[in-house]
Amino acid sequence: MPMEKTFNAAEAEARISKQWIDGKVGRAGANARPGATAFSIMIPPPNVTGSLHMGHAFNNTLQDILIRWHRMRGFDTLWQPGTDHAGIATQMVVERELAKTQAPSRREMGREAFLEKVWEWKAQSGGTIINQLKRLGASCDWDREAFTMSGNFPAAVIKVFVELYHKGLIFRGKRLVNWDPHFETAISDLEVEQIEVNGAMHRLRYNLADGLNYSHPVAFDDDGNPTAFETRDYLMVATTRPETMLGDTGIAVHPSDARYAHLIGREVILPLVSRRIPIVADDYADPAKGTGAVKITPAHDFNDWAVGARCGLRVVNVMDTKAAITLEGNADFLEGAAPSPECMAMHGLDRYAARKEILRLAEEQGWLDGIDAERHPVPHGDRSKVAIEPLLTDQWFVDTARIVGPAIDAVKNGDTAILPERDAKVYFHWLENIEPWCISRQLWWGHQIPVWYGLDLRPAGFRDDEGDNALDETEIFTLLADGAFNQTDPVWHCATDFEGVAERFTDDLAPMPMPLAHARIVEAADRPAAVEALARALADYNLTQDPTHLVYPVWRDPDVLDTWFSSGLWPIGTLGWPGDTPELHRYFPTSVLVTGFDIIFFWVARMMMMQLAVMGQKPFSTVYVHALVRDEKGKKMSKSLGNVLDPLDLIDEFGADAVRFTLTAMAAMGRDLKLSKERIAGYRNFGTKLWNACRFAEMNGVWEGHATQAAPPAATATANRWIIGETAKARVEVDAALAGFRFDQAAQALHGFVWGKVCDWYVEFAKPLFDGEKAAETRATMAWVLDQCMILLHPITPFITEELWATTGRREKLLVHTGWPEYGPELIDPEADREMTWVTGLIDDIRSARTQMHVPVGLKLDMLALSLSPEARAAWERNAALIRRLARIETLSEAEIAPKGALSIAAEGASFALPLDGIIDIAAEQARLVKALEKLEKEITGLRARLDNPKFIASAKEEVVDEARANLEARTEEAGMIRTAIARLAEIA
């Protein structure tokens, strides 16, 4: 059955994909040679919520190329697939779904029911992106698909948390954190992005306490000395966030600021709140900024927090978790304050509404000095896109500064290479300035923190001298922290057996081991429930206050861990850790990590730190950092911007191979790539080109009669010897490019070879050869060459090559399992190389001359050789059929001089004439020759100038000088022939 004219990507891709997946070609170790070394890549796990975008397509194409290439080379390859549970993102998606279907909200249904919904949702649509990866052709080991919330991951997370906790590397603390008021959770520094907004600087006047007034400079001379003063009974501050004034607890001025130095230690009366707050001296206050006096709100600003700590200022939090003003019942706020009714009326207002209200009141009451519009950056949650609010809360942190050392060293000493190198600088900069990592999230979807709290029932804490309800005042502590609990019971101690822990707690009155021999432990939902349970137990059992005989209620920390905490364990977690698995021994540390620069901090750095902390080993040998796929304006593609090109649409339109080849060809290291459909169409055409070359070969029975040839056939025809050498060059180039992660160079080498050498020249050369005595060797050569094209292209364009492989020869196995060639320069025949360069050059010149002279394409000419060196004569004779066909020459004969009205062609060692009496325009031919001569002369002048310069001869490398000499000679010879031709034309004219 003859081949179709084009490759039917849509039909073939589905069929071939199924063949690969059913045949488990991605299985770890598939195609491995005996004693093979391991080559492993962990996929950067996409969010389960996700669907494939261009970034994924790019990232996974590169990984697939590396994997297929190594697999064909006989390595024991593992490409580990999987997805990430993506805490906030997934919870957000499921909540949105619930809202759409009018279902009860997350809070209405409760934690357990909601989590059930999320799992349901995951089961239903979590496989989307995995299926999309399969459409791309990703040859992962699909049987090993992992998920950061399943399998051994919970155990791994707990084990790491507990171990780091016991080493003091994880701690809990009350700190100011980045709070996202939309999701009502803390987020890490990395999840904050600065966004420029239209804001305003508001100048507020706070009256000085005790009727104080002072003289304030208002005009200055050229030297900056004050020339005019006014009397003020207030201190003016400037702020972009007037609403935080409710929580102001001080004013800071610079100690050296003459304007205010005399006020340090005095107080102002905070408007509305009527609280006396001190004026303090602190270097943070910048005399050049604002008014030089800065209001300090320790509870709502990171800098102010630091100032407050240094100056001993109070912390007054005036916002709740939704960033609404909270005043009623706010003991911190009310203490020392005498708020006006208008002030208290702001209770419950959103922070922005409160801002308006405060400005209204300030205007009305005369303490608003003025407002200047201003654009300034404001931190926003990267998911919620709302302004984050610094909030004082209890959170868990990893003391990253203490585990960062090995992660820095591993890259510094070359244990792990980061490519391109400049990204290593970014990596170092961040790690060397690392801050504690806030890992607790006030979410439900994620790994719940493996920490239980209990009421402190130690006698001193329990017995209350006042005799009233002691339980309200008990402090909480972690079970994991308390030696009394966790040293004797392995479950408590390690808490690796998560299921076991849960069972213990749900078992209502499970006996607790030593030293609380007679205590009964019971898990309560939260702290209030625990208090109630204890009170009930005290009443029911009429127990004494001896803690060893109590029912002991505990509750689990409700927070979950930052998603990146578990994905930070991806390399070992996917290999079965904490189990001691053969895979872990075989494939860890992994070979390469292919990832985008946008998650160097989020993920790469944390994997480095965590794997090194847990395993004492680097997680990967090489990190290849690639650029982002951007839209044509260079903007990051994002749903919210609506500039997304969907890779699946592109695959539908052009085929997966075209998309893959395009991304590969554009993957120059460290540069953004801007994708256009035209480019993809161009590479789709490239596939078709190869397809048709194979179709031509198939029509000529090239593959008939023999199985796949491992080695090139012994060839005698120059063209065959030449193309075999070109194939070897291509293989060497591709391997060198891939070894250096220069995917673009690999693609370009193959494009140039397949199209520029095989299709443009070799297929054309073969046509006359098929009719001659070299037909058999030419068929064998072409079969081998095209096979090599398929093999070398397969990592980049797997579908079309697999299809061609099946369509053309007698194949023992799938192309995906076919061995990668190892031949090299030994296949290059220098003589054939030189000769074919001469032949192609001559053909180019004849074609160019013909077109420029408007010789009809179909007209075959008789060519005269005016002079032929022995080499040129031999080259001509050996390749006459080729040249005649491609240059459309009828006959060649020798002549002493060119006839009247002929085109002149100069080649190395030869000079030809194409008689065109009556056809050519002599003036035009003259112009053509003059132009060619001018170009040559320009080159000759340049070469002479260099060679005449003694310093050049003295300092340049010998090869360079020799090359220049040879060039000069060749150009001079050519110019001579053209001059002769011009002279001849002149005679005729």
Next chain:
RNA sequence: GGGCCGUUAGCUCAGUUGGUAGAGCGUCUCGUUUACACCGAGAAUGUCGGCGGUUCGAGUCCGUCACGGCCCACCA
């Protein structure tokens, strides 16, 4: 404010130790020759962002400026 990167043909971009600039797409002309019009043949197009320096020689190395972009920090 700190750092990183980019500026090469109309467009998108290559150009690895300094040796005299390339590819794809687009444009123009011609064309149904034993595969391919998703094609073939040919042609045009660059003060390699500006200035200065090192060198026999600079797109390539150094300095500086301009423009563009990114990352980090910063809500007075």
